[in-house]
Amino acid sequence: MDNKFETVIGLEVHVQLDTDSKIFCSCSTEFGKEPNTNTCPVCLGLPGTLPVLNKKAVDYLVMTGLALNCDIASYSKFDRKNYFYPDLPKAYQISQYDLPLAKDGYIEVETEEGTHKIGITRIHLEEDAGKLIHEGSIDKSSGSLVDYNRTGVPLAEIVSEPDIRTPAQAREYLNYLKKTLEYLGVSDCNMEEGSLRCDANISLRPRGQEQFGTKVELKNMNSFKAIEKALAYEQKRQRKLIDNTDEIIQETRTWDEDKNKTISMRGKEEANDYRYFPEPDLVPLEINENWAEEIRERLPEMPSVRKNRFIKEYEIPEYDADVLTDSRELADLFEECVTEYNDPKEVSNWIMGEFLRLVNEEKMEVGDTKITGQLLGKMLKMMDEDVISSKIAKTVFEEMFHTGKDPEKIVEEKGLKQISDEDKLETIVENIIEENPDAVEDIKNGKDKAIGYLVGQVMKETKGKANPQMVNQMFRDKISEL
Amino acid sequence: MINEEEVKKIADLASLKLSEEETKTFAKQLSDIVDYVEKLDELDTDDIVPTAYTIPVKNVLRKDEVEESLDIEKVLKNAPEELDNQFRVPKIMDEDN
Numbered sequence: 001m002d003n004k005f006e007t008v009i010g011l012e013v014h015v016q017l018d019t020d021s022k023i024f025c026s027c028s029t030e031f032g033k034e035p036n037t038n039t040c041p042v043c044l045g046l047p048g049t050l051p052v053l054n055k056k057a058v059d060y061l062v063m064t065g066l067a068l069n070c071d072i073a074s075y076s077k078f079d080r081k082n083y084f085y086p087d088l089p090k091a092y093q094i095s096q097y098d099l100p101l102a103k104d105g106y107i108e109v110e111t112e113e114g115t116h117k118i119g120i121t122r123i124h125l126e127e128d129a130g131k132l133i134h135e136g137s138i139d140k141s142s143g144s145l146v147d148y149n150r151t152g153v154p155l156a157e158i159v160s161e162p163d164i165r166t167p168a169q170a171r172e173y174l175n176y177l178k179k180t181l182e183y184l185g186v187s188d189c190n191m192e193e194g195s196l197r198c199d200a201n202i203s204l205r206p207r208g209q210e211q212f213g214t215k216v217e218l219k220n221m222n223s224f225k226a227i228e229k230a231l232a233y234e235q236k237r238q239r240k241l242i243d244n245t246d247e248i249i250q251e252t253r254t255w256d257e258d259k260n261k262t263i264s265m266r267g268k269e270e271a272n273d274y275r276y277f278p279e280p281d282l283v284p285l286e287i288n289e290n291w292a293e294e295i296r297e298r299l300p301e302m303p304s305v306r307k308n309r310f311i312k313e314y315e316i317p318e319y320d321a322d323v324l325t326d327s328r329e330l331a332d333l334f335e336e337c338v339t340e341y342n343d344p345k346e347v348s349n350w351i352m353g354e355f356l357r358l359v360n361e362e363k364m365e366v367g368d369t370k371i372t373g374q375l376l377g378k379m380l381k382m383m384d385e386d387v388i389s390s391k392i393a394k395t396v397f398e399e400m401f402h403t404g405k406d407p408e409k410i411v412e413e414k415g416l417k418q419i420s421d422e423d424k425l426e427t428i429v430e431n432i433i434e435e436n437p438d439a440v441e442d443i444k445n446g447k448d449k450a451i452g453y454l455v456g457q458v459m460k461e462t463k464g465k466a467n468p469q470m471v472n473q474m475f476r477d478k479i480s481e482l
Numbered sequence: 483m484i485n486e487e488e489v490k491k492i493a494d495l496a497s498l499k500l501s502e503e504e505t506k507t508f509a510k511q512l513s514d515i516v517d518y519v520e521k522l523d524e525l526d527t528d529d530i531v532p533t534a535y536t537i538p539v540k541n542v543l544r545k546d547e548v549e550e551s552l553d554i555e556k557v558l559k560n561a562p563e564e565l566d567n568q569f570r571v572p573k574i575m576d577e578d579n
Contacts, residue, residue, distance in 0.1 A: 026549035035567045040552045046560075056546035077534055084497050086571040133568070145568035148557075149562045273495055278534035286540045 005204045005242065007235050008212055011165035013177060014054070014155050015187040016128065017060040017193040021155035023127050024051030024094065031193050035147035043152035043267025050281050057154035060126045060186040062287060062295050064156055066315070067180050067302060072080050072292050076101045078125075078279040082214040083272065086146050087129040095157075097276040100124035107180075118173055119161030124422040128153040135136035150194075156187075162201070162212065167231035173394040174224050179303050183328045191223055198227055202249075204238045213238075213248065218262060230255040234262050244377065306331055314344035321354050336373025341380045350376060354394060358401050369403030371397075391464040392416045418449070420467040422474070427457070429474045432457045433482075443479050449473055474481040484512040 023031055025042035042049045063073050079097035105120035113352040158177065178189045178196065189196040203215035215441040216234060241248050250420050279380040290324070301309070310321040310331075325331045330351065337347045355376075359366060370477050379396055382388050388396060388411060399410045411417055419425055432454055433440055442450040451472060458471045489509045493500045500508065543569075554567055563570035 021546050021548045026544070026547060027551045028548045034554070036557050036569070037554055037567075038551050039557050044557065045553075051573050052544045055514045058543065082495075086569070143563075143573055144571050145565055146571060202565055273491075275495065283542050285535070334522060387566040471515050 005239060008162045008203050008205060008208045009119055009166055009170050009231060010201045011160045011170060012199045013158045014197045015152040016179055017057050017156055018187050018463060019054055019154055020181050021054060022152035022179045023054050023057050023230050024152055029153045033149055037151040044148060044417055059295060061101050061156050062292060064186055065123050066296055066299060067184055069108055070102035070103040070105030070123060071121060072287055073099060073101055075284060075286055077284045078282045079276045081274045081276055083274055087132050093127060094279050095126035096124035107176050109167055109176050111172060116161040116169060121155055121159045121161050123158045126155050127357055128158060139378050152336050167228045170231055171228045180256050181301055183303055200231060202231055202234050214250050217252045220253060226255055226257060244396040253307050316344050316348050320348045327366050333373050337376045340374050340377025354397050354448060371401050379392060382407055384469055388416060388419055389418050389464060389468055418467050419462055420470055425471060428458055428461050433478060440479055455482060484509055484516055
């Protein structure tokens with residue numbers, strides 16, 4: 001930690017709200033369609049068209065505001081933000097200026113130094129712009145290609161107070177936001193597809209000083225990791241400038257992922273003058289108590305609340321509860337399985353172990369797997385009933401993970417049923433005893449460990465299908481008889 | 483009062499190129515307009531919320547339902563230049579930027 005200087009960070013996050021249609025017209029918001037096929041006269045900004053607000057976008061923003069402890073404005077309006085750029089066909093963006101839908105919220109993140117409160121200044125609703133592809137690099141290209149599919153996709157802009165003190169806290173804040181938004185189901189927060197974008201403001205000031213130092217705006221960070229790295233780099237760069245009594249210039253800098261440093265974006269320095277004015281094509285928005293209350297009642301259980309309930313209700317360790325509530329889908333899977341199979345810790349072990357291992361290995365999203373709580377519960381019961389061994393269970397699990405097939409069917413089709421038939425096992429056990437006189441001698445001399453080796457040989461012989469407890473007992477009985 | 487400097491700045495923000503003569507003309511005309519509107523300053527508006535809308539309508543909303551978009555041929559009909567179903571526009575940054 002720097003004893004002399006304190007870092008001050010504020011984040012501006014844009015998230016795409018997961019509606020089917022755009023904010024002011026009925027075009028689809030689907031990602032990855034052929035360029036310009038999701039456009040119409042309204043989102044192309046053709047003269048004479050009128051925007052009509054999508055109710056779901058408003059509901060989603062109110063949900064977000066409530067979940068982040070904001071006040072919901074009973075009266076709000078839209079404004080035009082004017083600037084020229086080819087990704088904006090109307091030459092203005094419909095946004096909210098002085099009367100945002102939500103404001104004055106906060107979140108609390110857990111850090112090494114304890115609970116840290118970060119204020120949310122405001123959350124407003126606006127439309128996204130189109131996508132530009134430059135022919136060559138932006139400064140040397142001869143022209144640019146514009147795809148307006150994204151134009152008019154609803155965005156929530158979430159602005160934090162300058163309450164963040166370290167790059168790690170910034171990352172915690174973003175994790176919290178992402179988790180919350182995913183729980184609410186209002187955004188998929190996919191950074192790769194651009195559904196979550198983040199800009200940061202960062203400055204340094206002597207500890208104890210109230211006035212902020214000169215701030216730098218950081219852009220173009222494509223992952224939470226990149227944001228943390230860019231902030232750490234910038235913190236160091238500014239500290240060095242202060243040490244050398246050089247001036248920190250108020251500017252916008254872009255994060256260069258390859259070079260691992262921030263680079264000044266010259267030409268963007270002049271203060272923007274967006275000449276905001278009320279959008280005359282829309283009417284004001286009034287959210288009365290009933291509307292807000294209706295939404296509040298429909299809010300899902302938030303991650304931290306769910307985590308604490310898991311610890312209490314299912315008596316699982318805090319670590320488990322933390323991992324399981326990391327995403328709503330994972331927590332749902334857990335609860336669905338526990339209703340089927342009432343051993344929460346065992347269920348938790350399978351989800352945190354095999355399930356997450358496969359998810360990571362296959363680079364999948366939790367929601368994309370074929371496993372259901374019912375299937376996993378059924379499989380765990382089959383283990384209890386000695387239909388399958390724990391080793392075979394892993395094979396069955398992997399198959400269920402990929403195909404979503406019933407575990408009973410998998411066991412049947414693949415002939416994985418556990419061998420608990422004593423007659424069948426007896427011959428194998430006897431053979432193994434014969435083939436391993438040394439191990440048998442060890443066991444006789446009290447080296448119990450060697451039994452494990454012999455059981456392993458039987459498992460190998462039966463391709464994991466033998467009932468290990470049974471085999472273990474059989475070895476004990478037989479060897480003591482020798 | 484709007485001076486020529488302000489006219490130049492507004493023209494710049496609106497991506498308009500004005501001649502010296504036009505700048506002078508507009509400075510005069512815009513000043514006249516603003517002076518005229520300034521008459522409203524005579525009224526006491528201390529207790530009045532800024533009026534953004536004058537019609538008594540609120541909450542005009544639509545359901546989140548997808549309808550068909552425009553044909554791509556029609557979409558690109560007004561494009562000055564097109565390439566791969568996209569609008570092609572001249573380079574964005576100036577050389578010295």
